[in-house]
Amino acid sequence: MFEDKSQELTPISKLGEFGLIKHLTEHFPLENSTSELGVGDDAAIINPDGKKVVVTTDVLAEGVHFNLGYVPLKHLGYKAVVVNLSDVAAMNAVPTQILVSLAVSNRFPVEALEELYAGIQLACKHYKVDLIGGDTTSSNAGLVMSITAIGLENEDEIVKRSGAKPNDLLVVSGDLGGAYLGLQILEREHSVFLSNPNMQPEMEGYDYILERQLKPEARTDVKNTLKELGIKPTSMIDISDGLASEVLHLSDQSKVGFRVYEEKIPLDNLTMSTAEELNLNPAMAALNGGEDYELLFTIAPEDFDKIVGHPDFSIIGHATELNDGNHLIARGSNQMIPLTAQGWDAFLNKE
Amino acid sequence: MFEDKSQELTPISKLGEFGLIKHLTEHFPLENSTSELGVGDDAAIINPDGKKVVVTTDVLAEGVHFNLGYVPLKHLGYKAVVVNLSDVAAMNAVPTQILVSLAVSNRFPVEALEELYAGIQLACKHYKVDLIGGDTTSSNAGLVMSITAIGLENEDEIVKRSGAKPNDLLVVSGDLGGAYLGLQILEREHSVFLSNPNMQPEMEGYDYILERQLKPEARTDVKNTLKELGIKPTSMIDISDGLASEVLHLSDQSKVGFRVYEEKIPLDNLTMSTAEELNLNPAMAALNGGEDYELLFTIAPEDFDKIVGHPDFSIIGHATELNDGNHLIARGSNQMIPLTAQGWDAFLNKE
Incomplete structure (x- = not known):
């Protein structure tokens, strides 16, 4: 130590x-x-x-x-x-x-x-x-x-998980999946170390995703940024267990469905290249990986103009009627895949 | 289980x-x-x-x-x-x-x-x-x-540990030492059980002290009783680690010393008889045993008449100048024994 x-x-x-x-x-x-x-x-x-x-x-x-x-x-x-x-x-x-x-x-x-x-x-x-x-x-x-x-x-000022309405836009701060891929690199290098303590871990070039895993930040700044933009979210949650799981929580508490567009999910370049190196789907890391600690929130449709193109936020989907369920719209197709919570679960992962 | x-x-x-x-x-x-x-x-x-x-x-x-x-x-x-x-x-x-x-x-x-x-x-x-x-x-x-x-x-209404003044009276609710003796009985019967699982534990007659250990209560009622008596404590602490340790905390935070009279420490009859049975000093159980969850507090000397003889409270000593230190006045003598914290410590007990 x-x-x-x-x-x-x-x-x-x-x-x-x-x-x-x-x-x-x-x-x-x-x-x-x-x-x-x-x-x-x-x-x-x-x-x-x-x-x-x-x-x-x-x-x-x-x-x-x-x-x-x-x-x-x-x-x-x-x-x-x-x-x-x-x-x-x-x-x-x-x-x-x-x-x-x-x-x-x-x-x-x-x-x-x-x-x-x-x-x-x-x-x-x-x-x-x-x-x-x-x-x-x-x-x-x-x-x-x-x-x-x-x-x-x-x-x-307080925003709960329960205020989203059909047609609200679904927005996320920052980028996703990095923390999960950082963990994969740490675990890979740790197994290498365990099998041969003389090997030097290869961490170089992975700085951003390692930091996302080891030293994440809380997006306490989002509150002020949104205030400056003149936006009050209708519902909000943080991404600790993975985007899919959090979307389902908003759905459950707000009694709406959601459509999430895979191609709109913000991914960092290093997240994408590391996913490719490890033969993982980076969107799956975002959906199910967890620990990104970004904020996921909904805003009224009329706030679209205030937030579109903002470098800190990505509009990744929208709310629907509850009956429509929760779906991922796959990249490059109109295929609707039902969203399920395969996120991080302290009890399931450790069986 | x-x-x-x-x-x-x-x-x-x-x-x-x-x-x-x-x-x-x-x-x-x-x-x-x-x-x-x-x-x-x-x-x-x-x-x-x-x-x-x-x-x-x-x-x-x-x-x-x-x-x-x-x-x-x-x-x-x-x-x-x-x-x-x-x-x-x-x-x-x-x-x-x-x-x-x-x-x-x-x-x-x-x-x-x-x-x-x-x-x-x-x-x-x-x-x-x-x-x-x-x-x-x-x-x-x-x-x-x-x-x-x-x-x-x-x-x-809020009372801290830091308000006691010299000459304030030191008062405790309920009685002390029972939780510690209850624990001794539980541990004795548990060892008997471990050495011979067919033996029935002998718990009968120990109800009060077993309850003090297994199902203690928080003295949330004291606040109202004192209010009815027209008393606001000058300092207060709960007894989780033993009377001695808590007196020293009040001393430390209020910058006063304390004299505690051994003969004034409230002990239940069952606490005394069990202590005798186990060859323990019941006052030591009160001073160092802990987990009684009674309230220890100081009141202004002029409140003496309001509280003396109240069945729920015992005046066990008084505050002095800080320089005088913290002492136990032994039963039946004027011997002053310096108070030391030998109370329950999660790190010391488990070495």
Whole structure:
């Protein structure tokens, strides 16, 4: 886990539970005026200042969501925060606070947790959110992190999954499939390493997709961009499990169907070339791969002119009546393929 | 885990992640008007209605905080909620919502999680809190639960750990040490069972202390009782790690010392007789045992008359100048023993 093997490592028991929490959280000043009381009491205090509170939680388990064989702890800390902030952004709300819960085996020295918290701190700084609480305990096996993220927003700004209407346009930010292909490269190089530890991993040239997997960003910027364009989405969700799965969630909650045009799905050049190299269909990576943390949303048809051609957004389809179901319109044909959720499922993938 | 071994058990993978969450949370209606949106979107929405938000999180790990060999899953679910609500009560706030995160190995069938959620639901009903979100994932080993609890309260009602002044009276609700002795009985009978599975566990007559351990309650009632007495605590904390540890937290945050009188520590008769049977000092169980989930608080000296003799509260000491340190005054003598935190520590206990 550490390059300098000569370094003296500190067992967690040397600090104890309270000492550890104090040690790990002492470099997290409260920056938001809404954070009234942080770590150190029975509970934290937030001043919502007239706004609604949105709150979400996500759990990441070693061996399921990450492999410490190729995921640096600092990246893991950063990503664990990002996946939660992405959920707040998907409500069109501004994330303001997080709480971090950790169950960690004694095989991790304090220095490992410092790395993890360095990543958490970097994310807090980048996204201007405050760490206001948490809990750290030992576990019998591995590392389990649970983060709760809180956002504050005026009622009329919040967007749910449930507001899409037939004929609304379906829009996605950024590009898709990269995180999944980055994971394929990491897993390929990790197996090579396991079979021959002297081999150097071949990561060069894959920077963008590796970053999409290891250090994704939450699209907290989309809210402001849409505001500048004069658009309020009618429904919104973040892409954590794959485009297909998220479209079905919007369909389910909004009681509409969707048509998604394969040729409109935004793919980065590196995503496409890596998919070709690995003999994978890049559109399938976008539909079922997950972990892209882009935002998928619907807008009223009359907002078309405001968003068309914007470099950050792609119109990939539209909503229909619920009875019409959810379909992918295959590239270069009019073939309608029923959309099914084959996305990432923590229980199915690990059988 | 189940009495009827002939019952058909359902693997989690049969439902998948979304199916599982839907299945487990479908019997949790939102009862509080402040719960605007619950499970099913990217985040939940709370309407704080002009109040401050208090928020706390606790993680419970199998083999560290509980042993499924003698802790029924339904009790575990109930207790996991209670320990978080206790933290909200310790802020003198009213708990309103919870989020539940679960990492669970595939060795648990859906029916086991149903038991766990039945306990969570019972707690939600009893304490009038709404389950508004969560995340469920597989883990490579065991069960880790992380619960986040939210409470709403007017600013002038909230009590922190930091408000105690010299000469304030130190008060505790209920009685202490029972949960620790209950655990000793459970562990004794579990070892007997492991050495001879045909032996019947001898649990009779230990009801109160077993309940203190297996099904503790959060003292959310204390807030109202104190209000009726016309008392607002100057500082408050809940007793999760043992009286000694909590006194030191109040000392640390309020910048005062404390004197605790051993003979004033409230002990139940069964706690005392069981301690004698097991050759343990019951005051030590109260000081270092933990998990009693009573509230420890300070009140202004002029409130003495309002609380003295109240059956629910015991005045066990008083605050001093910080320089005087923290001491236990031993029973039947004036001997001052420095208070040290030997309380429950998830990292020290499991080395």
